Amino acid sequence: MTQKPLIFITNDDGYLSNGIKLLEDILRPMGKVVVVAPSKEMSGQSHSITVGKPLKLSCIKKEDNFEEYSLEGTPVDCVKMAFDKVLNRKPDFLFAGINHGSNVSINTIYSGTMAAVMEGCSEGVASVGFSLCDDDKHGDLSFCLPFVKQIAENVIKHSLPTDVCLNVNFPVGEIKGIKVGHQAKGYWSEDFTMSEQEDGKRIFWLGGEYHCLDKSEQADWNIIHNNYAAVVPMQVDFTAYKLIKEMKERFDS
C-alpha cells in the first residue's frame, strides 16, 4: 500500500470560514490533511510576511490524519510556518481556499489566498487556489464543490508541472463546466471616500471599481461571466521575456 499524500490547506479568510471547512471535507478522504490558517480574516494581504514581530501559533484540533492550527499572521506566514515547524517537511500538495471573493484578473495580485499558492509553488509544492466570485462570506458554495473535488483528485493523481500552480475561480450559481485560460488584463481604479479630519490628517477609506480590458474569451474574467469555472496556470516568474531584447539594446552597458 502506498503512503497517503500529505495535504496542506490554508486560506486568507481565516480558519473558521465556510470555504475552508468545505475544502477540508473534500480533501480529508484523499490523504493526511494539515490546516494552518490565519486566526482572522487576512484578505488583501497579498504576499506580505510578518517581519519584526513574532507569530503566535495555536493548535485547534489534532486527530488521526487531520490537524488544524490557527496562526496570528498572514497566509504566506501560514505556509512558511507549516513547512518549517508544523509539517517539518514540504507537503505533497497545497490547496488554498475556498476563497470568498473573486481572484480573477488583477485580483490575484492582491489576494492572500493566491499568495499562499504562489509561495507553495516557489518552494516546489504542487499548489492550487480555489475562489468563489462572491464577496459574501456566506455565499453558496454548493455548485462549485463537485468541481473542487474533480480538480483536486486530478492534481493529486497527476501532480502539476514544475514551477506552475493553478488559480481556479468559480462563477456564482450553476456552473457549465471548466475552461482553462489566462489572467484577464484589467485594473482597479481608485475611489477613496474622505470620512473625517483628525490632527490635521485627512482620513480616507479605500474603494474602487474593476475595469476589464480583455475581450478574449480565454480571459478568466470572461470565462467566469460565461458561467464556466476558470483555471489559469500561473508562475512565480514575473519577467516580461518578450521585452528582454529591446531592453538590452536600451540599457546594457
Add this chain to the structure above:
Amino acid sequence: MTQKPLIFITNDDGYLSNGIKLLEDILRPMGKVVVVAPSKEMSGQSHSITVGKPLKLSCIKKEDNFEEYSLEGTPVDCVKMAFDKVLNRKPDFLFAGINHGSNVSINTIYSGTMAAVMEGCSEGVASVGFSLCDDDKHGDLSFCLPFVKQIAENVIKHSLPTDVCLNVNFPVGEIKGIKVGHQAKGYWSEDFTMSEQEDGKRIFWLGGEYHCLDKSEQADWNIIHNNYAAVVPMQVDFTAYKLIKEMKERFDS
C-alpha cells in the same frame, strides 16, 4: 516649451529613508515631483492594501514643483491614494526606492517597493523600482546614483512599452555597468526561531535563507554577483502561457 512631466515617487522604507531622499534629489530637476510614501517602514508588505480601516494622509511639504506626503498605509495604498486624491490624475512616471535591500529573484514578490511599481504598471503608468542589495538602512548609495540618473533620464525620454515595468537592482560597492536579464529562479527556505510560550500559544520569529536555483548569467541574482546593475522588465500577468495547452487537455469540460 513642453510641460514638465509629473513624476510620482514612493517606497516601502518610509518617507524619511535615505534612499527616497536621494531619489528625490535626482528626479526633482526632471519634472514636477510628488512623493506619497509610508509614514513608517513597510518592507515585506508586498501588494497588500488596507481594507476595513481608514488611511491617514499628512502633508509634509508643499513647494513649487515638489510635494511630499506621508500615509499611514502600505506602498500600494500610497500609489492608489496619490493617483486618486493627491495628484487627481495618473502621473507620467512612477519611481520607487531607492530600496534598502535586494529585490532580485523571488524577493520581488515580497517587496512593497516592487508592488508599488507593479500597481503603477497595472494602471498604465511607466514605472521603475530601484533597490540596493544591502539590508543596512545606512548602506552606501553613492555608487548607484549615476545609474539611477541614467535609467530615469532614459525612461523619461523614451517611456516604457505598455504593460511593462522595470525592476532595477544594484550591487554593493563599485558597479561595472548595466545588464538586462530575468528574475532568477530561487526561493527562501524557512528557519523560524521559537522565543517563548504564552497562553498555550507558541511564539515564533520568521527567519530564512535564500537559495538560488538559476545558473544563467542573465539571472538577476548572478548579474548582481558579477558587480553589474540588473534591469529586469516585468509584467503583471502571471499566466504560465506555455502550459495552457497541456492544462486545457487535462481540465477543459
